Every structure is written in structure tokens, then in C-alpha cells.
Amino acid sequence: MALDQTALKLLVNWFPECRREMPWRTDPSPYHVWVSEVMLQQTRVDTVIPYYERFIAALPDPEALAACPQDALMKLWEGLGYYSRVRHMQEAAAVMVREHGGQVPDSMEALRKLPGIGSYTAGAVLSIAFHRPVPVVDGNVLRVVSRLNGSFEDVRSQSVRKRMEGTLAGLLSEGELDPSTVNQALMELGALVCIPNGQPKCGSCPVRGRCEAHLRGLTEEIPVLSPRIPKKNALLTVLVLRRGNLFGVVKRPGKGLLSGLYGFPVSEGRLSEAEASGAARALGFRVVSSERLRPARHVFTHLVWEMDAYLLNVEGDCPDVRFVTPDELADRIALPAAFRKWPELF
Ligand code: SF4
Structure with a gap:
């Protein structure tokens, strides 16, 4: 056989x-x-x-x-x-x-x-x-x-x-x-x-x-699979910038994970609410108010993003940030699933 x-x-x-x-x-x-x-x-x-x-x-x-x-x-x-x-x-x-x-x-x-x-x-x-x-x-x-x-x-x-x-x-x-x-x-x-x-x-x-x-009664033993290499964890903080009813997205770098796609601005590591506001100010915005969002995680093939997130109501502009309507986010902008963890906002 x-x-x-x-x-x-x-x-x-x-x-x-x-x-x-x-x-x-x-x-x-x-x-x-x-x-x-x-x-x-x-x-x-x-x-x-x-x-x-x-x-x-x-x-x-x-x-x-x-x-x-x-x-x-x-x-x-x-x-x-x-x-x-x-x-x-x-x-x-x-x-x-x-x-x-x-x-x-x-x-x-x-x-x-x-x-x-x-x-x-x-x-x-x-x-x-x-x-x-x-x-x-x-x-x-x-x-x-x-x-x-x-x-x-x-x-x-x-x-x-x-x-x-x-x-x-x-x-x-x-x-x-x-x-x-x-x-x-x-x-x-x-x-x-x-x-x-x-x-x-x-x-x-x-x-x-x-x-x-x-x-031969071996269906539980076969197939034999060697253990997978564990995925790495990356800690990130996501800045969901809102100006009126528009949301701020940035084009990600041309190389690396989700390259060339739109996403929310991210900072490496876990930022406090004050630090997240500071990161938005560093981009050139005035922060009117802020709110901590649910933490979220997204699993890629070899990596897991563990994300803290803040909703930051801002005023001002930054050449790297494009503000779009919720309809544009839904119909025209390809926003990867990693950034769609807070659907109640849009
Ligand atoms: S289901 Fe799989 S294990 Fe069972 S008889 Fe078919 S090939 Fe064999």
C-alpha cells in the first residue's frame, strides 16, 4: 500500500x-x-x-x-x-x-x-x-x-x-x-x-x-510536524488622528511590512497618553483632546503587532499626513486589516 x-x-x-x-x-x-x-x-x-x-x-x-x-x-x-x-x-x-x-x-x-x-x-x-x-x-x-x-x-x-x-x-x-x-x-x-x-x-x-x-491506526501520529519557530512580538502605538470628521493616514515606506500602503501613524513601543499627544505635536499638530482606545493585536506570518492606540483630535496640518473621510477609508483607500481594529470610529 x-x-x-x-x-x-x-x-x-x-x-x-x-x-x-x-x-x-x-x-x-x-x-x-x-x-x-x-x-x-x-x-x-x-x-x-x-x-x-x-x-x-x-x-x-x-x-x-x-x-x-x-x-x-x-x-x-x-x-x-x-x-x-x-x-x-x-x-x-x-x-x-x-x-x-x-x-x-x-x-x-x-x-x-x-x-x-x-x-x-x-x-x-x-x-x-x-x-x-x-x-x-x-x-x-x-x-x-x-x-x-x-x-x-x-x-x-x-x-x-x-x-x-x-x-x-x-x-x-x-x-x-x-x-x-x-x-x-x-x-x-x-x-x-x-x-x-x-x-x-x-x-x-x-x-x-x-x-x-x-x-495501522496511525492517523493521530502522522503527519509528523517539527515545531514552528515562534513569531516575534513588536510593541507599537497607533495614533488615530481625527480632524473634524476626517482621519489622518500616512503612506508607509516603500520597503518592509505593508510597504507603500496607507496606515495610521505609528510609533515604536508603548506610549503613554501624554507621549502619544507629544508624538502628534512633533508631526506639527495641535492636540485638542485625546482618548485611549482598546489595545489590539495583529498577526502576520512571522510577526505579531501588539498595539496600544489613541484617538487624538487635532488641528493643523502636516505634509506627510493625508486627511480622508470615513467614506474614502471604506471605498477608496486600501487600509490594511492591522489598522482596521477600531471600526466603531469610522
Ligand atoms: S482520510 Fe486520510 S488517513 Fe484516513 S484513509 Fe483517507 S488518506 Fe488515510
């Missing part, structure tokens, strides 16, 4: 019956697959669907994506986080327009040269949209295959992933099965049946008769 053609055939037969409907599955063009795969990195399917539909309606092809103004692009992405993803997508779309006739290229070599496209995304585009025999190994596939194989190897290890990609590439290149269906079926089984948290639903699994972990 283990991952072999028989197990893959069982999965391929199971997939059409059990797969979830998703808008990118209705028309799996290379562009649609690419956009959906980038959105799905770090983000759940349910969350992605409305973003995907809005994005594709506004930017239906690489040409439209390449030409989209930055602020409009960021607004389409607002709330999905990891904004470098969409920046890279726009850079990649520009290359597609310049060098590939406005199309998503169909070779691993050309795809891997594009900004933001690694082997996983390239594999997804090539197999799902172009039906090429290329493996796609995500967390779901790592879990399913290591259970099928009864493997105690650490699925967070790069060498394990590489070996699994090699095994799958070999099975796909035998040419009996459609790579698009195989890859999607493996991922779907991991999302719906061989689930990450809680007991896998082996009773309804199409490959239970060929699964080492199930047959």
Missing part, C-alpha cells in the same frame, strides 16, 4: 462527485488559476471567493492587471493581506504583456522567471490549466501522502517535500491520469476528508483501503 496509480485512480473517480464548486473551477483558464492560487496562499477558500469574483470582474486579463492604477489595485486586495502578492502579480502581468502576448506562459521555465511565481504556483497553473504532468504539493497533499505512505518523516522538511514532488511527478508522467484532476483531487481530499485539525474522516475516504496510517 502507499501512493500509487491505483490510489490516484480512486481519487480521480471520487473527485467529480465530491469536489466543491469554486468560481475558478468553472472556467479554469491559466489566468484564473494563477489569480486564484495566489489569493489562496495563506487565505481560506471561503474568504477568497468574493475577492476573486471582484478581482476578475475588474481585471479580466493580464493586460488589465498590468494597467491598473496602484491605489485601485490595493483596494481590490484590501483585507486579503500579504500585499506583496498583488504587487508581484502586477509586475508579472506586465512581463506577460511585454513578452508573452498578454498570456500566462505555458512552460515552467517562463513561469518561474515571473515575479512571485514559485514552483508551487507554476505547478498549479501548468497542471490545472494546461494539464501538464507537474506535481503540486501543498500542506494538504503533504498530509494525505504521508498518511497514505505511513511515513513518519517531518512534512515541514524541504527534502521530504522534494521527494514527494519527485514521486508524484513520476506517477503523473506515466500519463494514465489527467494531472489537473489528480492534483485537485489530492488537495481536495486533504481539505475535506483527510483534514488537518481533528480526526480524518477515514470512513468516507476513497483510498482508505490503501492507506497505511488508517490500516
